[in-house]
Amino acid sequence: MSQSILTVSGLSRQIKSLLEGGIGRVWLSGEISNLATPASGHIYFTLKDDRSQIRCAMFRGRATRLTFRPAHGQQVLVRADVTLYEPRGDMQLMVDSMQPAGDGLLQQQYEALKMQLAAEGLFATSAKQPLPTQITTLGVITSASGAAIADVLSVLKRRDPMLKVIIYPTLVQGREATAAICNAIELANQRNEVDCLLLTRGGGSLEDLWCFNEQAVARAIYHSRLPLVSAVGHEVDTTIADYVADVRAPTPSAAAELLSRDRSHLGQRLQALQQQLQRATAAQLRQQQHQLALLNSRLQAAHPKAQLQQHSQRLDELSLRLQRAIQSQLQRQRHQHQQLQQRLQGQHPQQRLGIAKQRLEGLNQRLFAAQQRLFSHKRYQLGQLVAKIDSVSPLAVLSRGYAIANCHGQALTDASQASVGDSIDIRLHRGQISATVSAISQPNKNQ
Known part of the structure; x- marks a missing residue:
């Protein structure tokens, strides 16, 4: 073939x-x-x-x-x-x-947009603008009533009272905040009345800070002709706006210190450059890590570990099937054991003895009933026989007034059987009389 x-x-x-x-x-x-x-x-x-x-x-x-x-x-x-x-x-x-x-979906969207914008070069070091060496007018894009503006103004008043501040008020949370922030950046660039912009707000959850992760805000920052410093949230919060901005400050107060002048101005400038270097290094490192992850994914596909994991998964699958089979077999064995135990109990001598005992009790009851019936029948027959005997018994005759005379041990039936002077015993119905024959009379032959 x-x-x-x-x-x-x-x-x-x-x-x-x-x-x-x-x-x-x-x-x-x-x-x-x-x-x-x-x-x-x-x-x-x-x-x-x-x-x-x-x-x-x-x-x-x-x-x-x-x-x-x-x-x-x-x-x-x-x-x-x-x-x-x-x-x-x-x-x-x-x-x-x-x-x-929920939050996981937002995090996924955050990571996806970050990778997209990084691939487009919005985070590249070459796109960053240097901050002015001397800032006379600072534009602040934030909520006019938030805690962030209060912290910024407090630090600026303490460090550089001569610094002029122009506030571009905007929403910093909610669905309408994205467009408001973009408009504020565009307005500041149109007026071109400040040396640098500060985009800031206080801390919050990922959802609270989400407007700073929107693509529209990122592109507005990227296209800003004015240098822009981002200081969104607390030190642990990092938004897309922070990556696109020319400089990222960890907090609003830190941004105010960075943009104001004092004795440590040179040190702060050095710190800003270090941060830019760190951000550039981190961006380059993230790109290399992404490339490494792709290569690692291909390597893992051919790596023996992948085969080992498949075998391990197969082993787990067989183990689960074996457990189910063992449990099923145990259930069948338990069922058979219960059936055998029931049959054994049915053949147990004690149970058979109990059945025999019940049968014996039944037979005893039947025997007793049969004896009672037999005794009653015999008693009845005996009563009939006694009645018959009584009907022919001499004693019954005596009860009617007759008597029996005995002479010399014989019952007298004829007067000739006794002589004058003989002693005779007369048996009555009740009692006995002894008498002596004094005279004998013979009945007439006609009698």
Whole structure:
């Protein structure tokens, strides 16, 4: 045949290579289902929405970094590499990081926009404008009633009272703040009445500071002809505006010190240059890290560790199947044991003795009843016999007034059987009389 014939595993490897090389790392949001956490420490789950689902695996080294406990039905945002699980031929995600949806989605949008603008060169050192060596008029873009402007004015009054300040009031939070900030930057550039601009506000959550992460604000800062210093939030807060600005100050007060003159002016200038160098170095480092991540992703696809992870996942899958099989077998054995125990109890001597005892009691009751019936019948028969005997008994005759005379041990039935002077015993119905024959009379032959 002119075409080469692939094996199933060979085709799976090609598909895996295409997925990992063609798609690579993605951000994905969805709902967790079919969550499994075996003893190995790895996490397996399905990420789904209302139309589709895809299997995911997160190995122990990444899972230990989670700041929350994943649960069934939870909405999450994951960063993962698209790959293929070769033993089943299933497409799956190899999850690198995971966080709850909400702030996580904002963070993902923040990272995506930061990478986009960095690729376009908005963070490049070559695009940064140097701050004026002498600032006589400073423009401040912020809320006129916020704490940031109070801190800035307090520091400027203490350090450089001669410095003129022009405030361009604007919203610094909410949906309308983005357009307001862009308009304030454009207005300051049109008037061209200040030497430098300071874009600032106090600290807040990622959502509170989100207007400073909007692309429109970033491009307005980038196109500003006036040098611009960004001081948004606290020291730990970093926004897109901070990356695009010519100089980033950690706090509003620090920005005021940077832009004001005093004995430490040269030191502050040096610090600003150091910050610019650090920012340039950090930007270059981030670009190199991004390139390294892409190369590392390709390397991991061919690295033995990836095969080891697949084998580890396969082992976890077989382990879970074995656990389910063992549990099923144990349930069947328990059921059979219960059946045998019930049959054994049915054949147990004690139970059989109990049944025999019940039967014996029943037979005893039947025997007693039969005896009672027999005794009653015999008693009845005996009464009839006694009545018959009584009917022919001499004693019954005696009760009617007759008597029995005995002479010489014989019952007298004829007067000739006794002689005058003989002693006779007369048996009455009640009692006995002894008498002596004094005369004998014979009945007439006619009688």
